[in-house]
Amino acid sequence: MKHPVDVHVGKRIRHRRWLVGVTQQQLADKVGIKFQQIQKYETGMNRVSASRLWDIADALDVPVSFFFEGLSGEDPNTAAQEGDLFSDKEALALVRSYYAIPEAQRRRLFELAKVLSDVA
Incomplete structure (x- = not known):
């Protein structure tokens, strides 16, 4: 077992x-x-x-x-x-793609996601 x-x-x-x-x-x-x-x-x-x-x-x-x-x-x-x-494979794929983005752009994307989630 x-x-x-x-x-x-x-x-x-x-x-x-x-x-x-x-x-x-x-x-x-x-x-x-x-x-x-x-x-x-x-x-x-x-x-x-x-x-x-x-x-x-x-x-x-x-x-x-x-x-x-x-x-x-x-x-x-x-x-x-x-x-x-x-x-969830989709969540893993998203995280993997996210960390493939260069750090400066990743931070900007993160900030955008925070703003968008506050709107929803």
Whole structure:
């Protein structure tokens, strides 16, 4: 049976991998494992060991704590089932495109979005 924390960590691995544009095979090569293992981690089927999570965090250029963000300290079953903005591929594509914009233009776009959301 999948543990909700393992599922959450797996989703965070998948979201970060997708956000930075890395395939399962590329991540597996960086970490030194088979891509099938990455698949199992991302679905929560297999638990990620501490040392492997460290390697994955390094390969995806995030701190290890990134994979636990969004979990409350209370009930992992509830936290893992809460709605996640990044479970929507369109939202991920938008974030990925946003960070591909040069910083100066990105700030201007952000300000525009804030103004438009106040109007709506």
